[in-house]
Amino acid sequence: MEEKLDMSSTEIIVIGGSSGSLDVVLKIISSVKKDIAVALVIVLHRKTTTDSALSELLAIRSVAPVKEVEDKDPVLAGNIYLAPSDYHLLFEKKHIFSLDDSEKINYSRPSIDVTFESAAEAYGATVSAILLSGSNADGTEGLLAIHAQGGVTIVQDPETAGFPYMPQQAILNAPVDYQMNVSEMIEYINNK
Amino acid sequence: MIQDEEVEVLINDLFELYGYDFTGYSKASIKRRINRLFILDSFPSFAEFRYRLKFDSTYLKRFVEEITVNVTEMFRDPLFYKTLREEVIPTIGTKPFIRIWHAGCSSGEEVFSMAVLLHEANLLHKSLIYATDINPNVLEKARKGIFPLSQMKQYSENYILSGGKQDFSSYYTANYDRVKFDESFASRMIFSTHNLVCDNSFNEFDLILCRNVLIYFDVPLQNRVFELFDASLSNLSYLALGSKETMKFSGMSNHYRQLGKEKIWRKN
Ligand SMILES: C[S@@+](CC[C@H](N)C(=O)[O-])C[C@H]1O[C@@H](n2cnc3c(N)ncnc32)[C@H](O)[C@@H]1O
Numbered sequence: 393m394e395e396k397l398d399m400s401s402t403e404i405i406v407i408g409g410s411s412g413s414l415d416v417v418l419k420i421i422s423s424v425k426k427d428i429a430v431a432l433v434i435v436l437h438r439k440t441t442t443d444s445a446l447s448e449l450l451a452i453r454s455v456a457p458v459k460e461v462e463d464k465d466p467v468l469a470g471n472i473y474l475a476p477s478d479y480h481l482l483f484e485k486k487h488i489f490s491l492d493d494s495e496k497i498n499y500s501r502p503s504i505d506v507t508f509e510s511a512a513e514a515y516g517a518t519v520s521a522i523l524l525s526g527s528n529a530d531g532t533e534g535l536l537a538i539h540a541q542g543g544v545t546i547v548q549d550p551e552t553a554g555f556p557y558m559p560q561q562a563i564l565n566a567p568v569d570y571q572m573n574v575s576e577m578i579e580y581i582n583n584k
Numbered sequence: 585m586i587q588d589e590e591v592e593v594l595i596n597d598l599f600e601l602y603g604y605d606f607t608g609y610s611k612a613s614i615k616r617r618i619n620r621l622f623i624l625d626s627f628p629s630f631a632e633f634r635y636r637l638k639f640d641s642t643y644l645k646r647f648v649e650e651i652t653v654n655v656t657e658m659f660r661d662p663l664f665y666k667t668l669r670e671e672v673i674p675t676i677g678t679k680p681f682i683r684i685w686h687a688g689c690s691s692g693e694e695v696f697s698m699a700v701l702l703h704e705a706n707l708l709h710k711s712l713i714y715a716t717d718i719n720p721n722v723l724e725k726a727r728k729g730i731f732p733l734s735q736m737k738q739y740s741e742n743y744i745l746s747g748g749k750q751d752f753s754s755y756y757t758a759n760y761d762r763v764k765f766d767e768s769f770a771s772r773m774i775f776s777t778h779n780l781v782c783d784n785s786f787n788e789f790d791l792i793l794c795r796n797v798l799i800y801f802d803v804p805l806q807n808r809v810f811e812l813f814d815a816s817l818s819n820l821s822y823l824a825l826g827s828k829e830t831m832k833f834s835g836m837s838n839h840y841r842q843l844g845k846e847k848i849w850r851k852n
Contacts, residue, residue: 482612488803490612491828493799494659
C-alpha cells in the first residue's frame, strides 16, 4: 500500500462520476494546482446535450487548463480533460485520445468502464482511477482492469457520496486501494 | 481477451485474404470491437476465431459489419444542421447543379436529413446526393428509406431544433412500427459501397460530409482521407466533419477556413 501511495510513477489520473458527482468534480477542479505533474481526465455521465457548457463551467473554476477532448488530441500532463458527451473516450498506446460512438455500455456513453479499461491498456501501472458518486454500476469492471495492470484504484468514500451505490458496487466487486473523501482526493492529485 | 499481437494477426489475414485494409484504424477502438465480437460469438479461443475468419467468407461479412460502428440518427447535432440550412445550402444553392457526398453514411439517416434540407430550400430537384459506406448491409437499409417509427419523436425534435418549420411527419408514411420516407427524396440519392482506405475520388462535390468516421482512423489514415476529399472538392466548396473531429492535425488545414465554431470547413 505504502509503495503504491508513492505516486512518482503516476502519469495520468482518470476520474469517473455519475449522479451526485458534479459537485465533487467542481470542488476538485477548483483546488487542483496549476502545474500538476499528471494529466487529469474526467468522465461524467451527463445528458446527451451537445453543450460545451459543462467544460466552460469547469474551466472558470480551474487554474489548470480545462479542455473538452477532441478526437486524437494528445494527452498532456498539467491539463484537465473532459470526455465529450455521447462518445466513449479511449486512449491510444501513443498517449493520444480516440473517440468512439459505439453502443452505450451500462446505459452510458461515455462509459466509465470503457475509459478505465482503455487507460489500463495504454498506461498500465502508471494510471490511478477514482470512482465517484453514482447510482449505476459503471466503473467497477474498469477498476478491475486498472488493478490487473498494476494501477491504483480509488473510490469516493460512500458515506460522503450523494449516491453511494456506484462506489459501493466497486468496493464489493473490485480490489479498491483507497476510499477517500474529497479533500483527500485533492491532496492526492496535487501531490502527484 | 484478444491481445495486441493477435489483433495484428487478424488485420493481416483480412488484408492478405480479402483485401480489406484495417491497418490504419484506431488501435484502441478496433481492439475493443474485435474483443466484443469474440465474446458475442462465444469463440473458445483466438485460434478458432482466426480459423473461422480465414475459411468462412460469410463470417467475413459479419466481421466487417460488426467491427464498423454504424450508430447514426437524423439531424444528429441539430445546430450543425442549422448552420448547413442557414449558411452552406444557400451558398451552394446558387450553382446550377449541386453535388453532395456523404462518406460513411451508415443506414442513411444523415442522407435523408440532407434531402429534407434541400427540399425545404427548393433545391432538391437540382441536387444529386452520393452516399457511400464500406458496409453493404447498412447501404441496403439506407436505399429503402425505411426507419423505425420509435425514433421519429427524437428525430422530429432534432429537426425542429435545426430550424425546421414543417410538420416532420408529413415527409413519411407510417406503417406499423416503421416509416417510409417520400420517394421523391430517394430519387435524388445514389448509394454505393466505397472504402475510404483504398478507393479513389469519383467526382467533384460542392459539399462532402464525413461525420463520425474519421474518429475510427489513426492520424496518418485521416490525412490520406483528407487528401482524397481535397481532390474531390472544387474551390469554395465545403467539408463537414463530426462534432468532435478536426482538420487541425492535417497539413491541409491552411487551405481551408472553418465556419466559426462549427465543424464545417470551406476550401479557399
Ligand atoms: C458512426 S457511423 C457514422 C454515420 C453518420 N455519418 C453519422 O455521423 O451519423 C460510421 C460509418 O463509417 C463507415 N466506415 C467505416 N470504415 C469505413 C471506410 N473505410 N470507408 C467507408 N466507410 C467506412 C461505417 O461502416 C459506418 O457506417
